[in-house]
Amino acid sequence: MKIWLHRYLTAGGRVMWGAALVSLAAGLDPYRGQLSGLFVMSAGLTMANFLVGLLMIRRLGGEMRLPARAVAGTEVKVTVLVSNRSRHSTYDVEATLPGLGSARDSRRSHLAPGQQAGLDVHFRALKRGAYRIGPAYAGSTYPLGIVRLSQRIGQAQTLLVTPRIHPMRNLRLHSGMRHQPGGLPLASQQGESLEFVGVRDYRPGDSPRKIHWKLFARRNQPVVREFAQEYFSRIGILLDTYRPPKAQDFEAALETVASLASFLERSDSVVDFFAAGEILLSMGRNQGSLEGVLETLACLKSTRRSPYAQLEARLEPLIPRLSALLLVTFAPTPERRAFWERLSSAGTPVRILCLSRKRPESDQELTWIHPDQLAAGLDDL
Numbered sequence: 506m507k508i509w510l511h512r513y514l515t516a517g518g519r520v521m522w523g524a525a526l527v528s529l530a531a532g533l534d535p536y537r538g539q540l541s542g543l544f545v546m547s548a549g550l551t552m553a554n555f556l557v558g559l560l561m562i563r564r565l566g567g568e569m570r571l572p573a574r575a576v577a578g579t580e581v582k583v584t585v586l587v588s589n590r591s592r593h594s595t596y597d598v599e600a601t602l603p604g605l606g607s608a609r610d611s612r613r614s615h616l617a618p619g620q621q622a623g624l625d626v627h628f629r630a631l632k633r634g635a636y637r638i639g640p641a642y643a644g645s646t647y648p649l650g651i652v653r654l655s656q657r658i659g660q661a662q663t664l665l666v667t668p669r670i671h672p673m674r675n676l677r678l679h680s681g682m683r684h685q686p687g688g689l690p691l692a693s694q695q696g697e698s699l700e701f702v703g704v705r706d707y708r709p710g711d712s713p714r715k716i717h718w719k720l721f722a723r724r725n726q727p728v729v730r731e732f733a734q735e736y737f738s739r740i741g742i743l744l745d746t747y748r749p750p751k752a753q754d755f756e757a758a759l760e761t762v763a764s765l766a767s768f769l770e771r772s773d774s775v776v777d778f779f780a781a782g783e784i785l786l787s788m789g790r791n792q793g794s795l796e797g798v799l800e801t802l803a804c805l806k807s808t809r810r811s812p813y814a815q816l817e818a819r820l821e822p823l824i825p826r827l828s829a830l831l832l833v834t835f836a837p838t839p840e841r842r843a844f845w846e847r848l849s850s851a852g853t854p855v856r857i858l859c860l861s862r863k864r865p866e867s868d869q870e871l872t873w874i875h876p877d878q879l880a881a882g883l884d885d886l
Contacts, residue, residue, distance in 0.1 A: 508603040508604050509603075511601060511603040511604070512601065512603045512642050512653070512655055513652060513653055513654070513655065514651065514652065514653065515599065515646050515650055515651060515652070515653050517650050517651065518551070518650070518651035518652060518653075521547050521550075521651065522547055522551075524543060524547075525543050525544040525546075525547035525548070526544070528541055528542070528543035528544050529541050529543075529544040550649055550651060551651050551652060553649065554646075554648065554649040554650075554651040554652040555652050555654075557647070557648055557649075558644075558645060558646075558647065558652055558654045559654065561595065561596070561645055561647055562644075562645065562654050563589055563590075563591040563593060563594075563595040563616075563645065564589075564590045564591045564656075565587055565588065565589060565590065565595070565598070565643055565644070565656045565658070566587075566588050566590050566658070567585065567586040567587045567588050567621065567643070567658045567659065568585075568586050568658065568659045569583060569584070569585050569586075569638075569639050569640065569641045569658060569659030569660070569662065570583070570584040570585075570586065571583055571638055571662050571664050572664070574664070574665045574666070574667055574796075574799070574800070574803075575630050575664060575665075575666045575667070576630075576666065576667055576668075576669055576670070577630060577631070577632055577633040577666050577667065577668055577669055577756075578629075578630070578631065578669060579629070579630060580627055580628070580629050580630075581627065581628055581629070581630050581664070581666075582625050582626075582627055583602060583625070583626045583627075583628070583638060583639075583641070584623050584624070584625055584626075585600040585623070585624045585625075585626060585641045585643060585658055585659070586621055586622070586623050586624075586658075587600060587613075587616065587621065587622055587623075587624055587643045587658060588619070588620070588621040588622075589616040589617065589618055589619060589620050589621075590619075591618060592618050593618060594615060594616065594617050594618060595615075595616045595645050595647075596614065596615055596616075596645060596647040596648075597612060597613075597614060597645055597646045597647040597648075597650065598612065598613045598614075598615075598616050598622070598624070598643060598644070598645055598646075599612040599613075599624070599643065599644065599645075599646050599653055599655075600612075600624035600626055600641055600642070600643040600658070601626065601641065601642050601643075601653070601655065602626050602628065602638065602639065602641055602642075603642060605628045605638070612624070612646070624643065626641065630664075630666040632666065632756075633666045633667060633668050633756070633759070633802070633803050634665075634666055634803060634804060635663050635664070635665055635666075635803065635804055636663070636664040636665075636666055637661055637662075637663060638661065638662050638663070638664050639659055639660065639661040639662055640657050640658060640659050640660055640661050641657075641658040641659055642655035642656065642657055642658060643655055643656060643658050644656055665800055665803045665804070666803060667763065667799040667800065667802060667803045668756065668759040668760045668762075668763045668799070668802050668803070669760050669763070670760070670763050670764050670767045671760060671761075671764045671879050671880065671883055672764075672883070672884070673764050673765070673767075673768045673883040673884065673886065674884050675884065675886070676765070676768055676769075676886050677886065678740070678829050678831075678854075678856065679829060679854050705728065705729060706726070706727075706728055706729075707726075707727035707728060707729050708729075711729050712729075715729040715730050716728070716729055716730075717729065717730050738772070738773065738774035738775070738828045739774060739775045739776075739777065739826055739827050739828050740769060740772075740774050740775070740776050740777070740827065740828055740829050740830075740831065741776075741777045741778075741779060741820075741823070741824075741827045741829070741830040741831065741853075742762055742765055742766060742769075742776060742777070742778045742779070742830075742831045742833070743779045743780070743816070743820075743830060743831065743832045743833065743848075744758060744759070744762050744778070744779070744780040744781075744805075744833050745758070745832065745833060745834035745835060745841070746780055746781045746805070746806075746807050746808045746812060747807070747808055747810075747811055747812055747813070747840075747841075748807065748808075748809065749807050749835050750835055750836060750861075750862075751876075752807075753876060754835060754860055754861075754862075754876050755807050756876075757860050757874075757876035757877075757879055758833050758834075758835070758860050759802050759805065760879055761833050761858060761860065761874065761879065761883070762778070762798075762802060762833050763798070763799060763802055764879075764883055765831060765833075766778065766788065766795055766798045766799075767795060770788060770794075770795045774828070775787060775788075776788050777823065777827070778798050778801070779816060779819065779820065780801075780805060781805070781808055781812050781815075782808075782812030782813075782814075782815025782816045782819065783812075783815060783819070784801060784805075785819065786798055786801060811840065813840070813844045816844075817844075817847065820848075820851075824851045824852070824853050825852070825853070827853045828853075828854075829853065829854045829855075829856065830848065830853050830854070830855045830856070831856050831858060832845070832848065832855060832856065832857045832858065833858045833860070834857060834858070834859055834860070835859065835860055835861060836859065836861040836863070836865050837859070837865050837866075837867045837869075837871075842867065842868070842869070845857060845867075845869050846869070849869065856872065857869055857870070857871045857872065858871075858872050858874055858886070859871045859872065859873055859874065860874050860875075860876050861873065861874075861875070861876075862875060862876065862877070872886065
């Protein structure tokens with residue numbers, strides 16, 4: 506019912522009918538019957554707008570365009586391209602997105618035959634997640650701006666809203682280079698241990714220093730040598746998804762991970778992201794991008810079942826390759842403490858970032874982060 510009202514009544518029309526229903530309720534009192542006059546007037550104006558709108562209805566078409574992604578807490582702009590496919594002009598064209606309670610409708614006063622216009626509908630994405638947007642509806646509100654005889658524009662689309670990224674100027678992390686069996690192709694720095702792995706065809710932009718001149722002379726076409734880098738910095742980010750104390754604490758943990766990933770993207774390290782016992786993503790040095798991590802965080806949920814056994818099994822072959830491990834977790838419990846101890850004994854430097862509203866007491870060295878203070882930045886890490 507709410508979506509239907511949003512589709513066929515303008516914002517002004519919904520306000521008018523809200524007041525009309527209040528006046529109708531008040532008019533039920535036999536001593537205040539005159540107050541129901543507003544209801545009768547509203548009904549008359551609405552019917553007049555509806556009948557004139559039927560005479561002025563035009564065939565509309567178009568499409569709906571969404572941004573690539575959005576950030577939680579920000580305003581999102583959805584562009585509805587509306588084209589007049591009839592032989593007559595249409596007036597007071599308005600686009601709307603039913604189902605989004607905070608959406609602000611957009612209007613254009615005149616649309617000539619064959620003309621196309623972009624109408625921007627704004628709404629605030631309060632939480633992260635996958636939003637189902639659309640379809641949009643557009644129609645004329647002529648002449649009174651009460652009724653919108655709308656037509657469907659475009660198809661429903663999914664918009665990913667990612668966690669917020671907070672500023673971070675420094676991250677104290679003891680990380681060096683570790684041996685990576687098999688290495689990474691196309692090392693981005695020189696002066697590190699490189700191993701020759703083969704040749705490939707020359708591509709525009711390749712350095713002439715990499716050309717294999719003997720094969721060039723033999724094949725009569727340029728080929729370049731490829732190397733694998735076997736020693737480099739590899740940092741792990743591990744998100745604890747098990748039973749966060751509050752939903753807001755889990756959101757803060759996701760924002761912390763997003764901020765860490767954004768900061769480390771600018772480094773020359775490979776960054777591995779682990780969560781929920783089964784998620785593993787890598788970014789940096791042609792292994793992936795920050796966008797992949799953010800898209801995963803956008804839809805990640807907390808778990809009610811302990812994922813620690815799965816995480817340890819997944820981490821076991823990778824921990825020797827990690828230069829450092831960042832663990833984003835919550836207030837210590839006996840199960841969490843045991844997990845932290847097992848991670849710390851694996852031989853890789855572990856940094857524990859604990860999100861809690863009260864400074865935790867623990868035998869392990871912790872970095873305390875108050876969930877409500879993330880907006881001020883993470884400069885003390």
